[in-house]
Amino acid sequence: MAPIRAYQPILRPRRGEFAALAHLSDEEAVRILPIVEVDPAVSIVPLIRELMPRTEALALDFGNVPEPPAPLFLAEQLTRIGVAMVPVLRPYESGRRLVAHGLAARMHRRRAVLRLQPHVDAGNPAQADVVTDRVLAATALEPSEIDLLIDLAETACLSHADEVEERARRVLRWARTMPWRSISVASGAMPPNLDDLPTDRPVAVGRLDARVWARLGEPGIGYADYGVTSPVRRLGVQHHRQLPTLRYTAEEDWWIYRWARRGGRSDDRCHDLCRTLVTSPQWPSAGARFSWGDAEIARRARTARGAGSSASWIAWSTSHHISHVLRALP
Secondary structure (H helix, E strand, C coil): CCCCEEEEEEECCCCHHHHHCCCCCCHCCCCCCCEEECCCCCCHHHHHHHHHCCCCEHHHHCCCCCCCCCHHHHHHHHHCCCCCCEECCCCCCCCHHHHHHHHHHHHHHCEEEEEHHHHHHCCCCCHHHHHHHHHHHHHCCCCHHHEEEEEEEEECCHHHHHHHHHHHHHHHHHCCCCCCEEEEEEEEECCCCCCCCCCCCEEEEHHHHHHHHHHHCCCCCCEEEEECCCCCCCCCCCCCCCCCCEEEECEEEEEEECCCCCCCHHHHHHHHHHHHHCCCCCCCCCCCCHHHHHHHHHHHHCCCCCCCHHHHHHHHHHHHHHHHHHHCCC
């Protein structure tokens, strides 16, 4: 198995996440393989063309896209603008789509990601073997050409974290029986809805997903997560104006800043939020040099002009999160 050096955040195809990827440092860009969940409602090629990720490749997951749209067509489009696509294989996809994934993988270094959700795709090692054999046969790929991503989905609370950890250990025992290119474990603990949290003061939300990975203590196992968003998708449409919100990553917690004070101007609220953050214990010693997102937060702390938008707040939060994770990984 190849040495682990890539962090694999599972991201949504939105401006905020892509802005963070477009502002990675050179050192960060070579250590991250973003897994982007393709949304049929989003034209992803124009978004990528406008906010070009600095990573060596993008892993695209078509699991939420109705068939038959083929990943091969998108891989060809991305090749024209200089982006290498790594297909993400899902066990429930049709044989036709898996064949297309295999062709797309062979366009770029014969590499793919198998995203396995054990609680959905395979309940025991025998089922996992059947699922894997089908994927390998359809794609015509070898395990050594595939990064295995064990996606444990939501880690909702401390008691659930124990259950997730034990499930991860069982799956890892099975996974180590095959010569995968790499093995990573993902889960997510960010709540799907922050609207009920208090405003005008930072609130800690435990990074239970990071704690599960750390407690596993498995050598050679890579880290993945859902960035600063939840693995649980919110249903319905938000009709209220969103408050300025930052999801600021620390070692064991996210610090959620939701700001309503200082009247109705979003610029004033964001300015006050950022001033509070840069004087807090969570602000890193490197300050604005920590990440592009931290530089943007520091700039808003100096002036009340330019509050940004919900996409900006996700971009700054994601940028800081990626930098924090990469610094924390061995």
